[in-house]
Amino acid sequence: MLPALTPSNSFFWKAGHDGRLKILRCDACGEWLHPPGPVCPACLSRDLTPRPVSGRATIETYTINHQAWSADLLVPYVVAIVSLEECSAVRLTTNVIDCAPEDVHIGDAVRVLFEQHGDVWLPLFVRT
Amino acid sequence: MTTILERSAVISGLGVSAIGRRLGRSGLDLAIDAVLDAVADAGLTRSDIDGVATGSGYSPAPGASPVSTMELKEALRLELNWYSAAADSSQMSALISATMAVASGQARHVVVFRAVTEASARQQAPASSSAEASRGEAEGWLQWLAPFNAPSAVNWIGMAAARYFHEFGAAREQLAQVALNGRRNAALTSDAVYREPLTMDEYLSARMISTPLCLFDCDVPVDGAVAMVVSHVDVARDLRLPVHIESIAGPLYGRSTWDQQPDLTRFAGADAAKRLWSRTDLKPKDVDVAQLYDGFSFLSLIWLEDMGFCGRGEGAAFVEGGGRIALGGELPMNTSGGQLSYGRLHGMGLIHEACVQLRGAGGARQVPNDPRVALVTNGGGPVASAVLLVRK
Numbered sequence: 001m002l003p004a005l006t007p008s009n010s011f012f013w014k015a016g017h018d019g020r021l022k023i024l025r026c027d028a029c030g031e032w033l034h035p036p037g038p039v040c041p042a043c044l045s046r047d048l049t050p051r052p053v054s055g056r057a058t059i060e061t062y063t064i065n066h067q068a069w070s071a072d073l074l075v076p077y078v079v080a081i082v083s084l085e086e087c088s089a090v091r092l093t094t095n096v097i098d099c100a101p102e103d104v105h106i107g108d109a110v111r112v113l114f115e116q117h118g119d120v121w122l123p124l125f126v127r128t
Numbered sequence: 129m130t131t132i133l134e135r136s137a138v139i140s141g142l143g144v145s146a147i148g149r150r151l152g153r154s155g156l157d158l159a160i161d162a163v164l165d166a167v168a169d170a171g172l173t174r175s176d177i178d179g180v181a182t183g184s185g186y187s188p189a190p191g192a193s194p195v196s197t198m199e200l201k202e203a204l205r206l207e208l209n210w211y212s213a214a215a216d217s218s219q220m221s222a223l224i225s226a227t228m229a230v231a232s233g234q235a236r237h238v239v240v241f242r243a244v245t246e247a248s249a250r251q252q253a254p255a256s257s258s259a260e261a262s263r264g265e266a267e268g269w270l271q272w273l274a275p276f277n278a279p280s281a282v283n284w285i286g287m288a289a290a291r292y293f294h295e296f297g298a299a300r301e302q303l304a305q306v307a308l309n310g311r312r313n314a315a316l317t318s319d320a321v322y323r324e325p326l327t328m329d330e331y332l333s334a335r336m337i338s339t340p341l342c343l344f345d346c347d348v349p350v351d352g353a354v355a356m357v358v359s360h361v362d363v364a365r366d367l368r369l370p371v372h373i374e375s376i377a378g379p380l381y382g383r384s385t386w387d388q389q390p391d392l393t394r395f396a397g398a399d400a401a402k403r404l405w406s407r408t409d410l411k412p413k414d415v416d417v418a419q420l421y422d423g424f425s426f427l428s429l430i431w432l433e434d435m436g437f438c439g440r441g442e443g444a445a446f447v448e449g450g451g452r453i454a455l456g457g458e459l460p461m462n463t464s465g466g467q468l469s470y471g472r473l474h475g476m477g478l479i480h481e482a483c484v485q486l487r488g489a490g491g492a493r494q495v496p497n498d499p500r501v502a503l504v505t506n507g508g509g510p511v512a513s514a515v516l517l518v519r520k
Contacts, residue, residue, distance in 0.1 A: 002275055003267075004271065035269070035388075060291065061290050061291035063287045063338045063341075064336070065337075065338045066337060067338060069279055069280065080287070091387045093273050093276055106290070106291065120275075
C-alpha cells in the first residue's frame with residue numbers, strides 16, 4: 001500500500017527523486033518535525049521548510065515479520081524504527097533490506113536507499 | 129482538595145452475550161443480549177435507563193464497533209437524557225463518559241456497551257485490521273507504516289517488545305507467562321473462547337508472527353458484546369451488588385504513534401497510572417486483583433511497571449514462573465483469561481471481570497480472600513486508561 005500524496009507530505013515521499021531524504025524543519029527555532037504538520041510544536045512558528053538530511057541513521061528497534069498480510073507479500077522481512085543522524089528525535093518506520101533478517105541488530109548504522117513506485121519514493125535502509 | 133467526582137458513580141449491573149468465533153449473529157443482536165442482561169442484573173427495567181455510551185476505540189477496523197447508540201436506542205425504544213459515542217477515544221472512554229454523565233446529573237442510569245463482530249468481519253476479508261480499514265492508498269498516521277508492510281499492531285508492539293528485550297534482557301519464557309496464565313484462568317471460565325491447555329513447549333514452538341511475538345502473544349478477533357450499567361451512588365443502597373469507582377483516568381499526553389515515542393519502551397500507560405494514583409489514597413499494594421490489558425502479552429508486562437507493581441524493566445521478572453500472577457498469587461491477573469484467551473472485547477471484558485471478582489462471583493476462578501480492590505487497565509500504547517474499582 002502506497003501513501004496518498006497531499007500538499008503537506010509530497011516533499012517527503014518524492015524526496016528520492018533527487019536522492020536526498022528531506023525532513024520538515026522550523027526556520028525560526030530549528031526544531032525538526034515528523035510527521036510533517038502545519039505548525040512547529042516547539043515554538044508555534046508557521047515558517048517550516050523541508051531540509052535535506054544525510055540519510056544516515058541508527059536502528060532503534062526492529063521486528064522480523066513472518067505474517068503474510070496479503071497474498072503477494074514475501075516473508076520474512078525486517079520492519080525497523082530508525083533515528084536520523086541530524087535529528088535523533090525523528091524516527092522513521094521502514095524496512096531494512098539487502099541483508100538476512102538475522103544479521104540485523106539494534107544499534108546498527110544504516111543509510112537510506114530509495115525504492116521508486118511511480119511518483120512515490122519509499123525511503124528504505126541498508127546496513128553500512 | 130480536588131473533588132473526585134467519579135466516586136459519585138457505581139457499576140450497578142453486568143451483562144455479557146455469547147462470546148465466540150463467528151457466531152453468525154449481528155452486533156445489534158449481541159448488544160441487546162448483553163444490555164438486557166446488565167439491566168436485569170442491576171435490578172432495573174428498560175424504562176430506568178436514560179443514558180447510553182459506547183465507543184469505537186482506536187481503530188475503525190471492520191466489526192470493531194458495529195452498533196451505535198442510535199441503533200440501540202431505536203431497537204429498545206429507550207428514552208435518553210444523555211448519550212455518547214466517540215470514535216476518537218480509548219477503550220475505556222465510554223465508561224469514563226458515563227461516569228461523568230451520572231456524576232453531573234445528565235443521566236441517572238447509563239448503559240455502557242461494546243459489541244464486536246470482528247471474527248465474522250475477518251472471515252470475509254482475512255488481513256490485518258488496520259490494512260483492511262484503508263484499502264487503496266494509506267492516509268493519516270497509517271501512511272508512515274503501511275507502505276513498509278507494517279500495517280498491524282503486532283508489528284509496532286513487536287518492535288516495542290524487541291527493544292524491551294534488548295534493554296532489559298527479558299526472555300520469551302517470561303513473556304509466555306502472560307499467555308499461559310490467561311489460558312489457565314480461561315480453562316476455569318465457562319464462556320471463554322480458548323480453554324484448552326497451553327504448555328510452555330507449545331508456546332515456544334508456536335508460529336512466529338512478528339518477532340519476538342508469536343501466535344499466543346496476540347489476542348484474536350471474536351464476536352460478542354459486553355454491557356454494564358453505571359448508576360448514581362445515591363441509589364447504591366437499593367442495588368444488589370454495586371461496585372464503586374474509586375478513581376478513573378484516561379489522559380492523552382504523548383506522541384500519537386508507537387514509533388515517535390522518546391522512549392520506545394514507555395507509552396501512555398505511565399501517564400494513565402500517574403493520573404489514576406493521583407486521584408486516590410490507595411496504593412499499588414492495596415490492589416487485590418488486576419485486569420491488565422493484554423491485547424498483546426507484552427502490554428501486560430509494561431502495565432505492571434507503569435502501575436508501580438514493580439520497577440522499570442522488572443515486569444518480565446515479576447511474571448517469571450507465573451506464580452505471582454496466578455489466582456492464588458500476590459497479584460492475580462487477567463482472571464477470566466484476559467483478551468488472549470477469554471476474547472478480544474477491547475477492554476470491556478476486563479472491566480466486566482473485575483466487577484465479577486469484587487462481587488465474589490468468579491466461581492472456579494474466584495480470587496481467594498474476598499478481594500476488595502480491583503485495577504483495570506485498557507490500551508497501553510499511544511492511548512491508555514485505567515480504573516480502580518472497590519467493593520464497600
